[in-house]
Amino acid sequence: MTATQTTPQQRRGRVGGPFAGRSLNEIGLIAAIVVLYIVLGSTAAGFLSLDNQLGMLRDAATVGIAAWGVTLVIIAGEIDISIGPAVAFSSVLVAKGAAEWGLGIPLAVLLTLAAGAAWGGLAGWLRARFDVPSFIATLGIWSALGGLGLYLTDALPVVLPESGLMDVLGGSILGIPTPAIVMVVLFFVFAYVARYTGYGRSVYAVGGNAPAARMAGINLSRVRVLLFATTGLLSAITGVLLAARLGSGNGGAASGLEFDVIAAVVIGGTALAGGRGTMLGTLLGVGFITVIGNGLVLLGVNSFLQNVVRGVIIVAAVLVNVIITKRARATRET
Amino acid sequence: MAADVASGSTVIVVDGVTKHYPGVRALTDAHLSIRAGEIRALLGRNGAGKSTLIRVLSGVERPDTGTVAVAGENLGDGGVRRAADLGINTVHQELSLVSELSVAENLYLGRWPRKGGAVDYAAMRSGAAEVFARLGLDIDPAAPVGSLSLASRQLVEICRAVREQPRLLILDEPTSALAAAEVDVVLETVTRIASAGVAVLYVSHRLEEIRRIAHSATVMRDGRIVDTVDVGDADTATIVSLMLGDTAKAAERPPERDVDRDGTPLLSVRGLAVPPKVLDVSFDLYAGEVLGIGGLMGSGRTEVLRALAGFDPARSGTISVEGTTIAHPTAAVMKRLGVGMTPEDRKDEGVVPLLGVDENLVLSKFAAVSSGPTVRPGLVRRAAERLIGRLSIATASARTPIVNLSGGNQQKAVIGRWLHAGSRILLLDEPTRGVDVHAKAEIYRLVRELAEAGAAIVFVSGELEELPLVCDRVLTLRDGRVAAELTGRELTTDSVLSAAMAA
Numbered sequence: 001m002t003a004t005q006t007t008p009q010q011r012r013g014r015v016g017g018p019f020a021g022r023s024l025n026e027i028g029l030i031a032a033i034v035v036l037y038i039v040l041g042s043t044a045a046g047f048l049s050l051d052n053q054l055g056m057l058r059d060a061a062t063v064g065i066a067a068w069g070v071t072l073v074i075i076a077g078e079i080d081i082s083i084g085p086a087v088a089f090s091s092v093l094v095a096k097g098a099a100e101w102g103l104g105i106p107l108a109v110l111l112t113l114a115a116g117a118a119w120g121g122l123a124g125w126l127r128a129r130f131d132v133p134s135f136i137a138t139l140g141i142w143s144a145l146g147g148l149g150l151y152l153t154d155a156l157p158v159v160l161p162e163s164g165l166m167d168v169l170g171g172s173i174l175g176i177p178t179p180a181i182v183m184v185v186l187f188f189v190f191a192y193v194a195r196y197t198g199y200g201r202s203v204y205a206v207g208g209n210a211p212a213a214r215m216a217g218i219n220l221s222r223v224r225v226l227l228f229a230t231t232g233l234l235s236a237i238t239g240v241l242l243a244a245r246l247g248s249g250n251g252g253a254a255s256g257l258e259f260d261v262i263a264a265v266v267i268g269g270t271a272l273a274g275g276r277g278t279m280l281g282t283l284l285g286v287g288f289i290t291v292i293g294n295g296l297v298l299l300g301v302n303s304f305l306q307n308v309v310r311g312v313i314i315v316a317a318v319l320v321n322v323i324i325t326k327r328a329r330a331t332r333e334t
Numbered sequence: 335m336a337a338d339v340a341s342g343s344t345v346i347v348v349d350g351v352t353k354h355y356p357g358v359r360a361l362t363d364a365h366l367s368i369r370a371g372e373i374r375a376l377l378g379r380n381g382a383g384k385s386t387l388i389r390v391l392s393g394v395e396r397p398d399t400g401t402v403a404v405a406g407e408n409l410g411d412g413g414v415r416r417a418a419d420l421g422i423n424t425v426h427q428e429l430s431l432v433s434e435l436s437v438a439e440n441l442y443l444g445r446w447p448r449k450g451g452a453v454d455y456a457a458m459r460s461g462a463a464e465v466f467a468r469l470g471l472d473i474d475p476a477a478p479v480g481s482l483s484l485a486s487r488q489l490v491e492i493c494r495a496v497r498e499q500p501r502l503l504i505l506d507e508p509t510s511a512l513a514a515a516e517v518d519v520v521l522e523t524v525t526r527i528a529s530a531g532v533a534v535l536y537v538s539h540r541l542e543e544i545r546r547i548a549h550s551a552t553v554m555r556d557g558r559i560v561d562t563v564d565v566g567d568a569d570t571a572t573i574v575s576l577m578l579g580d581t582a583k584a585a586e587r588p589p590e591r592d593v594d595r596d597g598t599p600l601l602s603v604r605g606l607a608v609p610p611k612v613l614d615v616s617f618d619l620y621a622g623e624v625l626g627i628g629g630l631m632g633s634g635r636t637e638v639l640r641a642l643a644g645f646d647p648a649r650s651g652t653i654s655v656e657g658t659t660i661a662h663p664t665a666a667v668m669k670r671l672g673v674g675m676t677p678e679d680r681k682d683e684g685v686v687p688l689l690g691v692d693e694n695l696v697l698s699k700f701a702a703v704s705s706g707p708t709v710r711p712g713l714v715r716r717a718a719e720r721l722i723g724r725l726s727i728a729t730a731s732a733r734t735p736i737v738n739l740s741g742g743n744q745q746k747a748v749i750g751r752w753l754h755a756g757s758r759i760l761l762l763d764e765p766t767r768g769v770d771v772h773a774k775a776e777i778y779r780l781v782r783e784l785a786e787a788g789a790a791i792v793f794v795s796g797e798l799e800e801l802p803l804v805c806d807r808v809l810t811l812r813d814g815r816v817a818a819e820l821t822g823r824e825l826t827t828d829s830v831l832s833a834a835m836a837a
Contacts, residue, residue, distance in 0.1 A: 216444030
């Protein structure tokens with residue numbers, strides 16, 4: 001007896017997880033990054049230099065670390081827009097803790113990480129328990145932490161005391177920027193979580209069909225609280241790394257970072273509607289955004305105009321992605 | 335078939351189960367037993383009590399009195415968990431799969447096997463492959479569910495229940511959303527599951543399917559189990575009369591009217607095909623006529639209307655309005671030609687809940703209540719009040735938010751919207767769905783009045799027994815084709831139901 005056969009063409013859709021086969025979007029992104037490297041390598045002076053490449057890695061970490069968590073959030077059909085102020089506030093918290101509250105660096109770092117998980121968890125709890133839309137819950141965090149960071153510091157940098165730990169976090173290990181190493185390690189952790197843990201698979205199930213997930217016995221509230229606690233923690237890590245690099249905490253740092261993060265995730269092929277997305281896609285999205293940002297600077301484009309160009313490129317990248325997805329679905333259904 | 339089943343041990347016994355909801359006796363003194371390996375069909379009209387029975391069996395509802403026992407063990411007050419532990423698995427009508435995940439993952443949704451803490455994809459795939467092999471299905475466990483046909487998804491849903499090794503498998507209209515060609519695989523699969531010793535309770539309206547796979551059929555009416563018959567012995571007429579009882583036959587047909595069918599039809603459809611649901615539908619509709627289209631769920635009723643209103647492109651066939659063939663029937667074109675469709679899902683596709691009745695009425699044609707680009711509140715109010723009066727919509731005022739109205743009055747407003755736009759061809763999809771008996775009668779009356787005033791109306795309904803009450807002529811669809819055309823004296827509740835169901 002023959003049931004409906006699955007043709008190779010039908011299998012083109014992605015199942016999720018970084019090692020499950022390549023989708024058109026990811027191949028397209030790799031191609032785009034290669035093209036950018038060729039173009040910028042031949043037009044932008046110093047683009048290919050080792051220093052610039054290492055600098056790009058450091059920049060990528062600022063976006064990438066938070067992007068791993070936000071990928072899961074968006075796959076689950078939620079959104080987190082609190083990243084920028086959360087990173088800035090974390091840098092203030094760690095500096096204040098070490099410099100003014102006499103906690104010492106290790107304790108100040110731990111306090112910051114715990115606080116990050118706590119405010120993230122709070123947003124998740126508001127979402128899970130009271131159905132506050134996650135956009136609004138994290139908008140509240142965005143506004144509150146942004147204000148608190150500036151209030152505590154009078155918008156002035158808080159200088160970190162000298163410390164070997166901070167030197168390592170802000171510097172390099174074997175020549176590679178420490179934030180980049182953290183980013184790569186966390187990438188593998190999150191790629192594993194997304195694909196090989198019950199929690200990760202629950203995230204896909206909740207984002208794809210929440211009622212079905214509930215009927216299958218998945219605890220939606222637990223998943224949602226964990227999601228935002230994770231992004232809070234990752235923001236705090238990014239904030240600590242940023243403070244280490246700048247030697248100070250700064251309440252106005254990382255302004256607008258949340259949009260770079262969301263753009264990287266969406267360019268990487270994660271559906272804002274939820275259910276679909278991969279860590280590898282986000283990694284490529286982070287790479288894409290970082291290379292463009294770096295290239296525009298090296299080419300000497302006016303910094304206001306840079307935002308215009310980036311805006312156009314981000315929308316164009318997502319547009320291509322949407323068109324590809326639609327076409328794949330259309331061939332599947334006929 | 336019956337021989338090998340008779341030897342099976344009794345899996346489930348329902349003894350004297352009664353369930354009341356406030357004001358409704360949903361289930362009265364139900365007795366039922368099913369043996370291992372038996373496929374038992376469950377038949378009845380909407381509201382006959384099938385859903386309540388299923389909910390009691392699967393532990394969702396607790397009976398007021400009576401007991402349910404599986405292999406001698408009482409279900410008691412244990413709820414869904416206890417029912418699952420006893421081996422009762424239910425596949426509900428609405429699909430509950432995650433389309434972005436693979437088939438194997440959906441089979442193990444929320445209960446993913448682990449190996450050293452990590453989700454074990456190999457175990458999932460081989461477990462899924464084993465279930466598919468046992469049932470002779472060719473489905474790739476690694477394929478995303480979203481890439482599968484509707485039939486394959488239904489099979490995956492059934493296999494998920496089978497993987498948990500049920501003793502009683504309840505299937506609630508598993509084929510209702512499928513095209514005819516896809517049904518076979520599902521039926522064969524159900525047969526195989528039963529032959530492995532599982533008792534199956536199979537809800538369906540399609541008699542042909544029931545004849546092919548079921549050993550016996552239990553018929554419900556008005557919350558009672560009327561009879562359990564051997565499928566081989568009972569003919570269609572017997573089953574239909576068991577389902578209907580005497581009540582429906584008593585309903586009144588409106589007096590016969592003369593529809594002038596000599597001139598050019600207002601709407602003419604030839605060979606309309608919108609695969610997979612609609613394969614070949616042709617008919618003429620004249621001014622002043624109410625044409626009913628009946629058929630079971632999945633027979634293509636809604637799809638025909640959507641194609642005629644220009645929402646979905648037809649694969650082939652022609653649509654003519656007043657003798658002129660429409661080359662590109664888009665929604666805008668059909669609206670301009672005077673075609674208006676009211677959707678089946680009033681809440682989600684019909685009304686704009688928070689707007690007033692007035693704006694809900696005029697939003698089909700703002701130009702008619704504007705001067706230049708400006709919408710004139712005075713014109714809106716006058717147009718709305720005129721329609722409210724003409725359709726006798728019961729509302730506190732024209733500006734009352736439409737959600738505050740009863741379902742029947744909301745439906746009248748949705749119909750009135752097309753009168754405002756000046757439509758002459760009204761396509762009404764399930765206009766009486768979810769409204770009470772009184773409101774139904776009002777809608778019938780309104781539809782008749784509009785026809786007498788010269789409109790041409792297509793009245794689609796899955797409640798087949800209402801079609802003779804309002805229509806001049808009825809087409810029944812089966813598997814995407816016109817199965818019968820009934821008019822005049824032949825047009826009765828029995829004849830419509832038989833034509834839609836019969837093999």
